Amino acid sequence: MTEYLQVSTAFTARQDAAYVARSATHSRLAAAAQVIGPVLSMRWQDGALVETEEWQLMLRTRVDRFDELTAYLVERHPEPNPEIVGVPIVPGTRSYLNWLDQRVTL
Template sequence: MSGYLQVSTATATREEAVRLGGSAVEAGLAAGAQVVGPVVSVFWHEGQYGEGEEWQLLLKTTERSYAKLEAHLLLAHSWSNPEVCAVPITMGSAGYLDWLDRTTKG
């Protein structure tokens, strides 16, 4: 059993979020992905304040798969410096956590 993570990124379009999530799941880097949006983002970019709509991609994975998942997202993302963040899943049902272990390749 490994530690578990929810990894997030954002994209400009729903299609890109679905493509990134699908490619990560197909590669065994994440057990599942959810696309949420559009969401409103408020941010600093290149020294300027900005607001915009984005699509949030949430991926469920294990700590052992994180480095490969991060590399995959950074390579496949259309943005040059996309958000890729992970937060620990500290608790979950035994069956769900077992599924995460079985469906990710570390």
């Protein structure tokens, strides 16, 4: 199992995504964050296919910080059930992963 994750979620407002990116990084729950967008998203909601414009938030962290980062994101997300997923970072350059370790502190 990998020690590192790229965690993603999405916001309908750019300023919300930027705020959470800054605050999660400042809190050292993530070593880095990117706000990407706008992106066009499609999903099933209440029996209908819904199309929305969103801002993707990507964060890099360690596996041992995932639960705390998830709770942080859920608390600050305007949606009641936001999509939050972690994808293993395999492989990564040793220098980048060392940098990530130094910035994500417990």
